[in-house]
Amino acid sequence: MDLEAAKKITEPGKLYAKKLYVFDGDQPIEAVIRNYGKVDFDALIRIQQESFPPPFPSELWWNEEQLTEHITRFPEGVLCVEVAGQVVGSITGLRVEYEEQYAADHSWSSLTDDGYIRTHRPDGDTLYIVDICIMPAYRKFGLGKLMMQSMYEVVVHLGLRRLLGGGRMPGYHKHAAAMSADDYVRAVMAGTLKDPVITFLLRCGRTPVQVVPNYLQDEESLNHALLMEWRNPFRI
Template identity: 60%
Template sequence: MYRSEQLLFDQGKPVPIVIRNYSKADFDDLIEIQSECFPPPFPQELWWNKKQLLNHVTLFPEGALCIEIDGKVVSSLTGLCVQFNPTHPNHTWAEATDNGYITNHDPSGNTLYIVDISVRPSYRSLGLGKIMMQAMYHVVVNKGLDRLLGGGRIPGYHKHAANMTANEYVQKVVKGELHDSVISFLLRCGRLPIAVVENYLDDEESRNYGVLMEWKNPFKK
């Protein structure tokens, strides 16, 4: 199981944090985080439910991470293991994660697949998302997996969809010519795009596209 204590600095002031696996005792906090990250009109039924969370901590507890500050859970990152073939990248988020229930978790899979990352809005200036992603890289290395993978939204694409394809948009973000709140964040975390997938998820801002972004295990050839 994972536990790491670190210090962050918020305007020069040290902030102790704990990165650890979440458990049943955290479920109410995790659902509250979802409500803060996805407020109405986002459908409440699409927030985590306790059956999903129980599957996370039962089927693949190593992939259930959170950050705690002053005894309060302020962010979470969830993953599962899948068998992924880079030559056949097309899939949907629902297919890869069983709609967040992760019943398709494959202990012999070659890839750690990110299901969700959520950070309370009032804590987003601290870089917690990147810290959790780096912690999940440790899991990839420890388990000898080939990669970490996940589909990123492209919420800025709707502003440019009339003028360029999704692939062209992603290329411009990678080159620094455009900024996208999700893809630019994942690039800063060390992940690189490998495919743009149509109908990845129901997301009007992204025009239903998702960008598969990978971090390769540097210890595997």
């Protein structure tokens, strides 16, 4: 889909559409990051299915009801990426007034309303990341980082204070017998350990806030997550 076609998906004034190039070796390939809409639902569900195959529970894949809530409640906060005209990834957020709505210890389920984002606050000062997902075959292109950077642009455009979200700690289970979750994060920050998700988010410009226990059901992270933020540099 080209940029002109992308403009027809969202309401005027709420559009995000950006063309760029990713590289397969030395070959540049056109990519488009834009708001997703109803026309993309089948592709978005397929991306979840390919990214989280069994034994991941199928009931946790996006469904049409959730996606409808996303594009209705916060259309500015839903982005997808196309490579060579195929939708291959998405990132979804909602707005919250974090300091007012939630204590430091919260869960993904409570904050995102199990992914339905009915907790969205149109006046919230924080964009909270619900999900980021890239098809496995396209992860070599660095699309996750590009999509996260696009969400930073949304934060700036809307004048929000920050982007926030919980990052899984999938490497933690290998070290849990010898260290606490906080010590594991300190080791990652010191460079003595590398975590697939936390290190990726650091490379995206996110900074640690605190470890959150019982954030989500995740055996590899032992249900922990690291809350990480990106501060809008135009707001103090």
